[in-house]
Ligand SMILES: [Zn+2]
């Protein structure tokens with residue numbers, strides 16, 4: 001299982017809020033309100049509210065995903081379409097890292113004579129298989145998604 005905080009470095013998308021600046025309401029006279037919009041909290045939701053005393057119209061603020069363009073309300077912080085991929089990527093990276101650590105540990109045990117050769121070979125092979133399987137899945141994912149490939153290439157953590 002991947003912990004929530006471990007996902008952050010792998011989040012390759014951003015949910016970008018778009019802030020409307022001016023009110024676009026039209027009064028009955030046909031005049032546009034054009035009032036200044038301010039951030040406003042209403043029932044736990046963040047909205048924009050027109051400051052013009054005759055208007056006070058509220059606007060929802062949305063966030064658009066930088067990768068798939070899916071639109072969400074302001075309070076939403078993760079993209080339902082992209083987040084499952086983030087979870088997979090984090091899982092692959094962490095599994096590869098864990099396998100490397102295990103291999104080091106197993107080698108140390110074996111060298112100090114605490115381990116039978118057959119056990120050592122089996123344990124090393126198991127960890128290597130797991131590592132290779134994750135490396136292949138990562139490779140596939142990058143080939144299918146050039147944007148993700150570019151994002152991961154710029155990550156400091158490398159498997
Ligand atoms: Zn207005």
Ligand SMILES: [Zn+2]
Pocket residue numbers: 013065066067068069070079080081082083
């Ligand atoms: Zn998305």
